Amino acid sequence: MPKKQDTRQQLPPTAWAVLGLLSFPGERTGYELKKWADASLRFFYWSPAISQIYAELRRLEALGYAASRRSGPEEPRTKRRYAITGAGRQALESWAGGTEDSGPPMLKHPLVLRVWLGHLASPARLRERIELHVARAEGELKEVRDALAGAEGNEEWSYPQIALRWSERRQLAELELARAMLADLAHASGATRQLPPDTPTPG
Amino acid sequence: MPKKQDTRQQLPPTAWAVLGLLSFPGERTGYELKKWADASLRFFYWSPAISQIYAELRRLEALGYAASRRSGPEEPRTKRRYAITGAGRQALESWAGGTEDSGPPMLKHPLVLRVWLGHLASPARLRERIELHVARAEGELKEVRDALAGAEGNEEWSYPQIALRWSERRQLAELELARAMLADLAHASGATRQLPPDTPTPG
DNA sequence: GTGTACATGTAATCCGTTACATGATTCC
DNA sequence: GGAATCATGTAACGGATTACATGTACAC
Numbered sequence: 001m002p003k004k005q006d007t008r009q010q011l012p013p014t015a016w017a018v019l020g021l022l023s024f025p026g027e028r029t030g031y032e033l034k035k036w037a038d039a040s041l042r043f044f045y046w047s048p049a050i051s052q053i054y055a056e057l058r059r060l061e062a063l064g065y066a067a068s069r070r071s072g073p074e075e076p077r078t079k080r081r082y083a084i085t086g087a088g089r090q091a092l093e094s095w096a097g098g099t100e101d102s103g104p105p106m107l108k109h110p111l112v113l114r115v116w117l118g119h120l121a122s123p124a125r126l127r128e129r130i131e132l133h134v135a136r137a138e139g140e141l142k143e144v145r146d147a148l149a150g151a152e153g154n155e156e157w158s159y160p161q162i163a164l165r166w167s168e169r170r171q172l173a174e175l176e177l178a179r180a181m182l183a184d185l186a187h188a189s190g191a192t193r194q195l196p197p198d199t200p201t202p203g
Numbered sequence: 204m205p206k207k208q209d210t211r212q213q214l215p216p217t218a219w220a221v222l223g224l225l226s227f228p229g230e231r232t233g234y235e236l237k238k239w240a241d242a243s244l245r246f247f248y249w250s251p252a253i254s255q256i257y258a259e260l261r262r263l264e265a266l267g268y269a270a271s272r273r274s275g276p277e278e279p280r281t282k283r284r285y286a287i288t289g290a291g292r293q294a295l296e297s298w299a300g301g302t303e304d305s306g307p308p309m310l311k312h313p314l315v316l317r318v319w320l321g322h323l324a325s326p327a328r329l330r331e332r333i334e335l336h337v338a339r340a341e342g343e344l345k346e347v348r349d350a351l352a353g354a355e356g357n358e359e360w361s362y363p364q365i366a367l368r369w370s371e372r373r374q375l376a377e378l379e380l381a382r383a384m385l386a387d388l389a390h391a392s393g394a395t396r397q398l399p400p401d402t403p404t405p406g
Numbered sequence: 407g408t409g410t411a412c413a414t415g416t417a418a419t420c421c422g423t424t425a426c427a428t429g430a431t432t433c434c
Numbered sequence: 435g436g437a438a439t440c441a442t443g444t445a446a447c448g449g450a451t452t453a454c455a456t457g458t459a460c461a462c
Contacts, residue, residue, distance in 0.1 A: 012448085012449065013311070013313060013316065014449080014450085016316075017316060020316070020319065020320045023320065023322075023323065029412090029413070029414090030413080030414070030415095031412065031413050031414080041319075044310065044312050044315040044316065044319065045310075045311055045312060045313075045315065045316045045319075046309065046310070046311050048450075048451095049450065049451055049452080050413095050414090050415095051414095051415075051416085051450085051451075051452085052449080052450055052451075054414065054415065055415095055449095055450090078413080078414085078457095078458085079412085079413060079414080080413090080414080089323075092320070092323055093323045093324070096317050096320040096321075096323040096324045097323060097324035097325060097328055098328075099328070099331070101335065102313040102314045102316075102317055102332055102335070102336065103313045104313075104339060104343075105310065105311065105312040105313065105314065105377075106249065106309075106310070106311040106312075107247065107248075107249070107308065107309070107310050108216070108248055108249050108308065108309040109247050109248060109308040109309075110216060110248075110305040110306045110307075110308065111305045111308065112247040112248065112366050112369055112370075113216065113219075113220060113223070113247065113248045113305075113366075114299050114305055115362060115365055115366055115369070116223065116244075116247065116248075116362055116363055116365075116366035117223045117226065117295070117299040117362065118299075118361075118362030118365065119226075119361075119362050120226065120292075120295055120296045120299040120300060121296070121299045121300035122300065125300055125301075125302070128302070129305055132304065132305070133305065136307060140307075158321075158322075158391050159318060159319055159320065159321030159322050159391070160319055162318055162319075162321065162384060162387045162388060162391060163315050163316075163318055163319035165383075165384075165387055166315055166318070166380055166383070166384050166387075167315075169379075169380055169383055170376075170380055173373075173376040173379075173380065174308075176372075176376075177369060177372055177373055177376065180368075180369070180372060181365060181368075181369050184365045184368055184369075185365060188361050188362070188365060215420085215421070217421080217422085232440090232441070232442090233441080233442070233443095234439095234440065234441050234442080251422075251423095252422065252423055252424080253441095253442090253443095254422085254423075254424085254442095254443075254444085255421085255422055255423080257442065257443065258421095258422090258443095280430060280431070280440070280441065281429095281430080281441080281442085282440085282441060282442080283441090283442075
């Protein structure tokens with residue numbers, strides 16, 4: 001029984017994300033891509049390390065999905081600008097436009113992980129943590145809105161705009177969620193005694 | 204200039220998550236831990252592969268944070284049950300109860316990534332994808348509620364309950380977000396023509 | 407002239423997954 | 435007898451990060 005092997009599009013999502021960045025008009029350096037990922041991609045997906053971006057760009061070029069040229073003496077710095085190729089655009093389209101499952105979203109929420117272990121901490125500490133989280137989330141909300149402002153009114157960026165609006169609402173939900181958890185917590189620590197002095201360990 | 208090296212608690216979050224599972228009363232096998240992670244941890248953090256769980260258990264034992272014993276002939280199967288040790292509980296408490304930043308939540312949302320690249324797909328395909336996502340999210344909501352039902356009424360599980368309530372609300376928000384995106388999309392594809400026949404590639 | 411941002415890359419390492427291998431038990 | 439579940443592990447690999455190394459351009 002031969003294993004069904006689909007040789008096409010077995011690239012990691014990161015590769016598609018980087019190629020996606022290149023799919024918008026213009027040529028860009030790895031460095032620019034990283035800044036852009038930090039400012040927008042990261043709110044709904046993730047921003048790869050700069051070394052990772054360079055690595056993906058090399059891979060995409062090896063596959064013929066991207067092409068690069070060194071800037072000559074006409075520009076002050078030596079940099080390498082990448083552009084998507086026809087083959088790259090085709091591959092990306094078939095990835096984005098296919099019918100296969102996008103896959104489940106993946107969430108790692110270190111704050112909730114610690115709340116889950118609330119029996120090991122003091123309620124005050126938990127509250128502090130949540131408030132810190134709220135502060136950060138408010139900062140991120142502002143950043144999302146900045147990104148959105150930069151994309152607004154431009155017909156070319158209509159889909160990135162949708163992704164950013166999703167991100168904005170998501171940040172708002174994150175704040176709401178934190179507040180609700182704070183309330184739950186107040187309720188629970190009212191009913192529970194603070195940290196039982198000593199719990200015997202099994203074993 | 205000596206680099207400030209903090210030798211304590213440089214374990215990956217996954218290790219703490221597994222130790223956290225052990226911090227609730229009872230001894231457990233790696234297999235049981237995996238099932239539990241699938242049923243609850245995964246909704247706010249993530250469920251490691253089973254091989255990873257075994258690896259973490261071995262590491263925790265090497266560190267003296269967990270202890271295991273093989274079941275003897277009194278039990279049908281040979282299994283290895285783990286329990287947290289005093290040192291393990293102390294380490295976990297200092298991790299959970301410390302003041303350091305919990306770190307930002309990490310989200311990888313493959314669906315939104317594809318919507319972001321909407322200019323490469325047809326609006327109909329995007330809608331299909333979103334509807335698939337909604338269906339999955341509804342399934343997960345149900346699972347969260349099942350987990351919650353299992354923890355309800357038990358004083359011991361009051362913090363895990365809070366994490367699960369957070370997860371329930373989060374799933375509801377996810378559904379809301381998807382619906383809002385669907386609406387945004389309908390608006391955008393009404394205004395935009397379908398896939399421009401050919402875009403010249405730079406380079 | 408010093409610090410910051412720009413710009414590109416290599417090396418070491420680790421995190422985590424998939425695939426593989428093995429075997430017992432239970433249910434039908 | 436065969437399938438599904440319980441149960442534990444190894445090996446190979448790839449994805450991704452951090453730290454390191456290097457150098458240019460620009461602002462103060």
